[in-house]
Amino acid sequence: MRKLQNDIERICRLGLDSRTLRSRVMARLRQDVRYDAFCFGTIDPWTLLITDDISGGIPPGNAALASHNEYLEADVDKFADLARTGRTVGILSHSTGGDPRRSLRFRTVLPIIGAEHELRAVFLADGECWGAVSLFRRGEQTDFTSREAALVRALSRPVAVALRRACVNTSPPAAQGVPAPGVLVLDNAGRTLVTNETARRWLHELGTLPLHEVAAAARAGRGEEAYLRVRARTGRWLSLWGSTLNGEPDSGASVVIQPTPVSDITRTLARAYELTAREREILEQVISGRSSTGIASALTMSQYTVQDHLKSIFAKFGVRSRGQLVARALDIPSADGEPPRTRQR
Known part of the structure; x- marks a missing residue:
């Protein structure tokens, strides 16, 4: 063993x-x-x-x-x-x-x-x-x-x-610019009845498994749990919401696919990079574009405490600047020209 x-x-x-x-x-x-x-x-x-x-x-x-x-x-x-x-x-x-x-x-x-x-x-x-x-x-x-x-x-x-x-290590880098949302309707056997072009493009990145998962969860009456945040094979974060048609499990399900909200991305990153609850809050503030002064005011702490937390976050993500941090979190090129890269441990 x-x-x-x-x-x-x-x-x-x-x-x-x-x-x-x-x-x-x-x-x-x-x-x-x-x-x-x-x-x-x-x-x-x-x-x-x-x-x-x-x-x-x-x-x-x-x-x-x-x-x-x-x-x-x-x-x-x-x-x-x-x-x-x-x-x-x-x-x-x-x-x-x-x-x-x-x-x-x-x-x-x-x-x-x-x-x-x-x-x-x-x-x-x-x-x-x-x-x-x-x-x-x-x-x-x-x-x-x-x-x-x-x-x-x-x-x-x-x-x-x-x-x-x-879950934060992907290759190749995320594609950008695909419109949202995508919408699909499935029958109770999981066959797709209706889909729009955006949904077809999203599924090219995802595969069909997440689609069937949220549709089945919706038909099982799991309510808010008929939801997935998924790192697509291209690196993009996508979210899927499932719901039954007319509230009837036997009538099939609809699924909406669109880019994942930043708050959900940081929730996942907090686990992946082992951030503390306070570090996660600061990461969300950094991604939203707030300065250290603004973060200190929003979270009721001193700027020195904000800087201490930022140093810890930078170390965990393996970056040296806010721009690199945002790029690593969202899989986009950083402002200082450094492309996002996966973390090695």
Whole structure:
């Protein structure tokens, strides 16, 4: 166990972007925990919806079916349940009392993969969930064991911390200038009925998984939790809001996509860069363009205290000026000509 944990922790310290990080983790994990297929997603820690996934051995085009099971059907080992209870890992056969046929996911989702065994895990740090993985084995393979579950459980915090940091590491730089908002309407099977051109352009950056996540969450009656803030593959921050049509879950859902408000971006950055609550407030003030005098007045503190906090924020972001700080936070070129770059740890 210790060698696997050391190797994964070493990967987690490399400062990789999220997708590369997850691919490297899965490649190393497979040496100790065999699987025939997997799906490894990042999770919004506030709504516990999946924001992006990488997978292997899974046929494309099944995101709507998986989201439907995750949010609209009663089943075991839901990612949200594993996260909220702190149980972190579940083996399907164990959670169903030895009869996996009791699980709807076993009967509807696993056959697509040709799998009969499943292990699910979430990655938690400081009580927040930043990722989740499903491992699958086909019927001719043996089931996952309690020892393998323990191996995966031991990786929860280091992987979560790395995913938290990686949410600000993107490549290439963000594209700019696409109009907003985008609007889509989906039926209750997740098929797109209506979409505008802006939404199609946003989805080119996002993929369809976040779309199905918020639509399913809306149909499940999750209200304000049918919302995602997502770092698109181009580096842009986008937000998705889902709502049911006419308030009826069976009538489908509408989804609105637009650039994420600065307040939500700083909320995520505060976790990624391990800012204190006061540092987050000051970051928001800097992004809004306030001077140190203005920040001191708004937050009822001295200018010397503001400068002390700014020095700490600069150190955590690896920058030397306000312009570089804003550029790093929003993925735009800085005024002094230095392009945004990802933080290495």
